Amino acid sequence: MKFIFSIFLLLATFQFQAQDYFLQDKGPFDPDIPSPEVFLGYSVGSHHTRHDQIVAYLTKLAEVSDRAEILQYGKTYEHRPLVMLNVSNPDHLENLSELQKKHLQSTDPNSNVDVSELPVFINLGYNVHGNEPSSSEAALLSAYILVASEHADIQKFRNEAVIMIDPTINPDGRDRHTQWANMFKGDPLVADPADAEHNERWPGGRTNHYWFDLNRDWLLGIHPESRGKLNWYHEWYPNVVTDFHEMGTNSTYFFEPMKANASKDPIMPAENYTTLNDKFAEYYVEALDAIGSFYFTKEVFDGTYPGYGSSYPDLQGGLGILFEQASSRGHVQETPTGEITFAFTIRNQLTSSLATVKAAVENKDLLYDYQKRFFKSAISNADKSKVEGYVFGDDYDENRTKAFIDKLLLHRIKLYELEESVKTKGKTFSPGNAYYVPTRQPQYRMVQTMFETYEEYTDSVFYDASAWSLVNFYNLEYAPLKKAAKKGKEVTREDLKLKNIEVEKSNYAYLVDWNAYNSPALLWRLQNAGANVLSAFKPFSLSIKGKQKDFDYGTLVIPVSQQRISGDSLYNLVRNAANEYSVEVSSATTGYSKSGVDLGSRYINTLEKPEAFMLVEDGVSSYEAGEVWHLLDTRVDMPISKIPMRNFENINWERYNTMVMVSGSYKQLDSTDHQKIKNWVSSGNTLITIRNASEWAIKNKIVKERLLEEEEDKESDEETEEKKDKKIERKPYVEASENIGKKSVGGAIFEVDLDLTHPLAFGYQREKLPVYRNSSVWIAPSESPYATVAKYTDDPHIDGFITDKNLNEFLKPSASLIVSKLGKGRVVLFADNPNFRGSWYGTNRLFLNALFLGQHIDVPSE
Numbered sequence: 001m002k003f004i005f006s007i008f009l010l011l012a013t014f015q016f017q018a019q020d021y022f023l024q025d026k027g028p029f030d031p032d033i034p035s036p037e038v039f040l041g042y043s044v045g046s047h048h049t050r051h052d053q054i055v056a057y058l059t060k061l062a063e064v065s066d067r068a069e070i071l072q073y074g075k076t077y078e079h080r081p082l083v084m085l086n087v088s089n090p091d092h093l094e095n096l097s098e099l100q101k102k103h104l105q106s107t108d109p110n111s112n113v114d115v116s117e118l119p120v121f122i123n124l125g126y127n128v129h130g131n132e133p134s135s136s137e138a139a140l141l142s143a144y145i146l147v148a149s150e151h152a153d154i155q156k157f158r159n160e161a162v163i164m165i166d167p168t169i170n171p172d173g174r175d176r177h178t179q180w181a182n183m184f185k186g187d188p189l190v191a192d193p194a195d196a197e198h199n200e201r202w203p204g205g206r207t208n209h210y211w212f213d214l215n216r217d218w219l220l221g222i223h224p225e226s227r228g229k230l231n232w233y234h235e236w237y238p239n240v241v242t243d244f245h246e247m248g249t250n251s252t253y254f255f256e257p258m259k260a261n262a263s264k265d266p267i268m269p270a271e272n273y274t275t276l277n278d279k280f281a282e283y284y285v286e287a288l289d290a291i292g293s294f295y296f297t298k299e300v301f302d303g304t305y306p307g308y309g310s311s312y313p314d315l316q317g318g319l320g321i322l323f324e325q326a327s328s329r330g331h332v333q334e335t336p337t338g339e340i341t342f343a344f345t346i347r348n349q350l351t352s353s354l355a356t357v358k359a360a361v362e363n364k365d366l367l368y369d370y371q372k373r374f375f376k377s378a379i380s381n382a383d384k385s386k387v388e389g390y391v392f393g394d395d396y397d398e399n400r401t402k403a404f405i406d407k408l409l410l411h412r413i414k415l416y417e418l419e420e421s422v423k424t425k426g427k428t429f430s431p432g433n434a435y436y437v438p439t440r441q442p443q444y445r446m447v448q449t450m451f452e453t454y455e456e457y458t459d460s461v462f463y464d465a466s467a468w469s470l471v472n473f474y475n476l477e478y479a480p481l482k483k484a485a486k487k488g489k490e491v492t493r494e495d496l497k498l499k500n501i502e503v504e505k506s507n508y509a510y511l512v513d514w515n516a517y518n519s520p521a522l523l524w525r526l527q528n529a530g531a532n533v534l535s536a537f538k539p540f541s542l543s544i545k546g547k548q549k550d551f552d553y554g555t556l557v558i559p560v561s562q563q564r565i566s567g568d569s570l571y572n573l574v575r576n577a578a579n580e581y582s583v584e585v586s587s588a589t590t591g592y593s594k595s596g597v598d599l600g601s602r603y604i605n606t607l608e609k610p611e612a613f614m615l616v617e618d619g620v621s622s623y624e625a626g627e628v629w630h631l632l633d634t635r636v637d638m639p640i641s642k643i644p645m646r647n648f649e650n651i652n653w654e655r656y657n658t659m660v661m662v663s664g665s666y667k668q669l670d671s672t673d674h675q676k677i678k679n680w681v682s683s684g685n686t687l688i689t690i691r692n693a694s695e696w697a698i699k700n701k702i703v704k705e706r707l708l709e710e711e712e713d714k715e716s717d718e719e720t721e722e723k724k725d726k727k728i729e730r731k732p733y734v735e736a737s738e739n740i741g742k743k744s745v746g747g748a749i750f751e752v753d754l755d756l757t758h759p760l761a762f763g764y765q766r767e768k769l770p771v772y773r774n775s776s777v778w779i780a781p782s783e784s785p786y787a788t789v790a791k792y793t794d795d796p797h798i799d800g801f802i803t804d805k806n807l808n809e810f811l812k813p814s815a816s817l818i819v820s821k822l823g824k825g826r827v828v829l830f831a832d833n834p835n836f837r838g839s840w841y842g843t844n845r846l847f848l849n850a851l852f853l854g855q856h857i858d859v860p861s862e
Helices: 002-023 036-040 051-064 090-094 096-106 134-148 152-160 171-183 214-220 224-233 270-290 342-362 364-384 398-410 444-451 519-528 567-581 622-636 645-650 671-682 692-699 708-713 717-725 733-741 804-811 841-856
Strands: 068-075 081-087 120-125 161-166 240-247 253-255 319-326 332-335 338-341 389-393 416-418 422-424 427-429 434-438 477-481 487-490 509-512 534-536 540-544 547-551 556-559 585-588 604-606 612-616 641-644 658-661 686-690 748-754 768-773 788-799 815-822 825-830
Touching: 002 134, 002 342, 036 051, 036 134, 051 068, 051 081, 051 134, 051 171, 068 224, 081 134, 081 224, 090 096, 096 364, 120 342, 120 364, 134 152, 134 161, 134 240, 134 319, 134 342, 152 161, 152 342, 161 342, 214 224, 224 398, 240 342, 253 270, 270 319, 270 342, 270 364, 319 342, 338 342, 342 364, 364 444, 389 398, 389 427, 389 444, 398 434, 398 841, 422 477, 427 477, 434 444, 509 519, 509 567, 519 556, 519 567, 519 622, 519 841, 534 556, 534 841, 540 585, 567 585, 612 622, 612 645, 622 841, 641 645, 658 671, 658 692, 658 841, 671 686, 671 815, 671 825, 686 692, 686 841, 692 825, 708 804, 768 788, 768 841, 788 804, 825 841
Parallel strands: 120 161, 120 240, 240 319, 612 641, 612 658, 658 686, 686 825
Antiparallel strands: 068 081, 081 161, 253 319, 332 338, 389 434, 389 477, 416 434, 416 487, 422 427, 509 556, 509 585, 534 604, 540 547, 748 768, 748 788, 788 815, 815 825
């Protein structure tokens, strides 16, 4: 008993010391409110805390204190709750809906609401990257201090602010990392950087369930975590938003200001990244100096891309602030300057959290004044612009158009139906298929983000993408208007609801237009139910209900007589699928066409159901693999087998007809493995490679294609001698990384020319297609005149940075998409990523065509 008491005393003493490390000078604390250590049973920093424990603790705070309330704003793919803890004085919380209403009025450019009595709204956001765990632990401590402390400063914070704590923006990724770190935690702790604890296995905890980086998704709004947060955000428009991260173990600590904005004319007000950043930096300097932490500013990172947690708020009248803490990647790790502990990383994040609250409270008037002027300047900037609005639409694909409208509404951009046709720059936009977005609205800067394109920049090295004009992601026709269009009804979410599709029963065949974005999902649904579905590889025209109707390349033909199921069962299957995916279906009574091929033509090919697998794990890009998985899961409802590289030798090749290889090194595969892949493809199957995987396939002679870089490396002896005699220009050493960085293509949008008769291009109506490039994989056009599906145009630049050398010597002469014949099969080689970040609706179809139609692609030789 004495021994047990001694252990308890030792544990209590350790917990007190641990609390003192974080909580010194923060009290006194309300004894009726448990600290994180008391609630969890271990000291913060001694163990990684699971998300359910974090939620449980914040829920406990809301139960025992009238200074806190908790709400759920969303749920992850793995059904973990996304929660927000509101902390303030009891009166504010009791009247929060009224305060919210007045605060939102203050963002209205036409409102003159008095904000002098309003609290400042602060959103402390943590842990968007799951394996950057220090910030969620800091969230626990911040919540405890802000709720339980009776310190005069903390009481002031509660009286003058509403602090909204989002403890874990990426719970799925966090728990993946938490499990790893705790599983390999040693006793005693192991600081060796080579230890398993500090080296997660693929895919790591950074990303969400589908292996997406959620800190790129604020603009794209693809995932439930981001959509939940965006909907919450636009209900509050907080004055300040934090974005806590971790970086390399051998670094120190970063806070804003960032490096100079790379845009030539940033749409973000300069006051945001000068006056406000500089003012808040004063508080971080004081707080971090006080605890002896080293830090740096201005050197790296940039807020150019609007989809970060630290940049999106800047386009909403708030101040988004980035923090980067050197990571312990576990509980303790060696560095050149000594060991870095998990607790140390947590304390820095906690220190910056409280400094942020202090800065916001003490500069409330400045923040409110800035936010009001921000939305007023949106109107005045729009008035100065030569563009009155943008018109966009697609005559052939309502679902893809609606997907873009969904993004506009997600960001609270106002748009309207067209009341009259608009003709501009050789394009015609008609009511019913096109929409109008006026520039004169509070979200003018988001309108710019969606539609404007750029080619001039002050910097050439971007932390992320240099192009993000979302209208191009969706391959929509659009145009700026110097004169306002006549607008009709305002578009709302009600207009996005799936419409009822009427399908008339046929005794002959059903026809489905392949132009619709959701047609591949409908096709899979039919195939998976056992229906026999064919595809038209040439156009035709049929009489439907007494009227001639044209059917394009790829049209699905569902014969009634050639089925294993009854006509009634087929009808119900087609009708239900049509309504589930909102795809129009025509009912044919004859197979005889007025023009083009008949339905019994040899150009009407039976489609085999795709049985696909994708290699994953070590050496494979988890981002790209996740994009393929997400596309098929969430938009096609089609499974794909994810086979780990370690199981390559056990693949049952006869089970599959399609293989996907995304970017990766594939060093584990030897010449014998290469031959297995070639033999399988040669027997009539389809291999789809993306970006670096295409480069791998060419370099390892899976296909007989060329990379343009190889041409550059081949030099004559005379050219080599000339290089020896040529003087190398000396350049400043300090500029090396910037100059080298310019050579990469960090993320830009270019135009390709499509062969619309090729099966990979079925479903497209325009030869010109925007594609996204963020690599230096330059594939030469195929020697077969029929195999280059997409080639860059003579003037390909649409949006983003690229050097003249890359543009003229590599991009223009190269192909974006080719098909290479291999025996009876084929290899589909993408130079670009058609599924980038789950948002490229315009190029998804190229990839889906490879999956569903690839089996019928042959590369004829002359």
